[in-house]
Amino acid sequence: MAFHYDMLPSDHSFRILELNPGHDHNSPLRGSLKLHSIKSPPRYEALSYVWGLAGHNESLECDGQDFKITASLDTALKRVCSAHSSILIWVDQICINQSDNSECSQQVSIMKDIYSGAEIVSAWLGPGDPEKVNSVAETMKILANAVSSLFTERINLISINDDTPMERPPTFPQDEFLRQMSLPIRSSPIWNDFNSMLTLPYFSLIWIIQEIAVSRAFRMLWGNVEIPGHVLRNALTCAKLHSMDEQDIVTHSPVLSLGNVPRTLYSKEYHSQDLLDLVLQTGKQQATDGRDKIFALIGLSHNDNLMPDYSQTEASLFKEFVLQEITRSNLKILSYTNVIDPFITMKPLWVPQWSPPNNKINGALINLGFNASNRHDINRDTTFNSQFLVLKGLQIDEVKAVSDLVPYDNGIAFAISSFFKLVTQNEDLFQKKYGLEFIRPFLLTMLVNRKNNPLFCLGAIPIQDDIYLDTFIREAFSSLFRRIYHSASEIDLTRDEYVSVLSLLRAAVNATPTTTTTGMLWFKEDETFQFLRTTLEKLFPDDDELVLSFYDVFKRMRTSSRGRNEAERWQFNEIFFRYTIHRRFFITESGYIGLGPPCMKDGDSVCILFGGTTPYIVRPTPTTDEYFFLGESYVHGIMEGEVMAMYEAQEISVEQQLIERWFRLI
Structure with a gap:
């Protein structure tokens, strides 16, 4: 028989x-439930925990009734209960009637007050x-007490002077440090336990963001150990400062998954x-109920338009959130x-799906400071069916050809070379748009024309x-x-694949200043x-001219006037893998090149929607002015408002x- 709750008398x-x-x-x-007002509560504590598996198989005797709880909550309550006296504790699984959507909605709306009102959150x-x-707890105490000035001995500080760049990204500290x-050395099993x-699972939950962020004080209970909240925060901060989340792949150092811990656990104040920023920051957090990807964060935001409502469907909530954000x-x-x-993904296509976790967040172009619509205001028609998002904009061009999604097993250079085939197949269009030299606009597109700020x-x-x-040049040559080298006995790629990479390498070498003999040797x-000469002859046995052409590239590379910067190489890879790897390369009918969503294909349209910072890819439908919305894109030459400026000046x-x-976006 289900537990009988008395009605809550007020909000x-x-x-x-x-x-x-x-x-x-x-x-x-054993225990009993007591009614109180959030405006004048007694002293109480609150529990933050993982619900665990859905089965409610454990028992709590509550007000003389058998209240069924999860095994996870059973162990948590037995851990926090006192041996000598009763405690007052707020636990969502017990204190909220989970079968009453109306009560759940109302209680979630005051959840911030409940957790901030507790004396301590466990x-x-x-x-x-x-x-x-115990070993991990001791290590955390050492980290928490570490002198912050030691950080300067660990990391090469970034200089805004281009002549003294950071030599390489920081990694997990060496044993000497x-x-x-007084920390365990790299080989200690403690780091793996940490x-x-x-x-x-606890650190992946969406609800802990609010539960910890608003708490007056909190403690972490793991087994029989108690770790004060300030120790956890300081330890995580110290570990982050000392790059313990960056693995040294050369020496296979330990690594701490600090990215699994929500940012709010690092901060003393909230x-x-x-x-929207909160939803994006917590994109990796898990929620059993997809609606909680938003409801769990409302109390932390200054958005007063959305209220928790568990009678609302997930699709309806996500759509309402999008329309409010756009407005x-x-x-x-x-x-x-x-x-x-577009025929399988849940519609409307312009509504991001936050559950399961949205993996698009880190690679979104919106974060890169583009200005495709030249700060033009949004122009939206709200008279249509809410399944449509109706926005005014400019239709820029039609997509002529799209690359395959390619594997990256052979290195970035070979992947990029497959994109380059579209350029060579449409050389006249490309040159009409960008000029005779192809390597700069092509590579800048591969890097979305961005690098990390020093x-x-x-x-x-x-x-x-x-x-x-x-x-x-270095990346291509290394690949x-x-x-x-690893296939010296047998050429395992096609002749065309090698020609593509070598052609790109030659173009990059030709585009750089003349090399001298004063620089660092590429190969001594x-x-x-x-x-290399023998390999070229093996690759192209019947084409001496091609062999000599590529051999000349290697001769010119033998010395370089510029030093080799590991930080720049790391940044090249980081930008490429974040923003390019899951997109398709395309060329339009007028010769624009760009990167778009993986679902795009020939015949799609490139448009600028007024108020947007990037161009978008849409797919025409048989109905006039109706389009499937496919996603944002990078189009080289229009990202800074160039086309919009010419259009507004009537110079097109x-x-x-x-x-x-x-x-009319579907």
């Missing part, structure tokens, strides 16, 4: 569990091996934020759609020098050499040089034929 009412003392873990749980991670738990801090703690600000939220197939907190900035060419040994050529129209 300010909530229940608190009075948990009777328990002498050991075998003692039955974060229950679950049971753990006592020896491992760890010993100085990482196991960080990957526990300040309300924009709801309130701009088209930013459209950058987080993830359309796999001051990382300021985000990405446009590429304004040719260092990316040198970086590509090429690695490939032919004559044997290596001869090996006849061939361009830009069309201002309404887009």
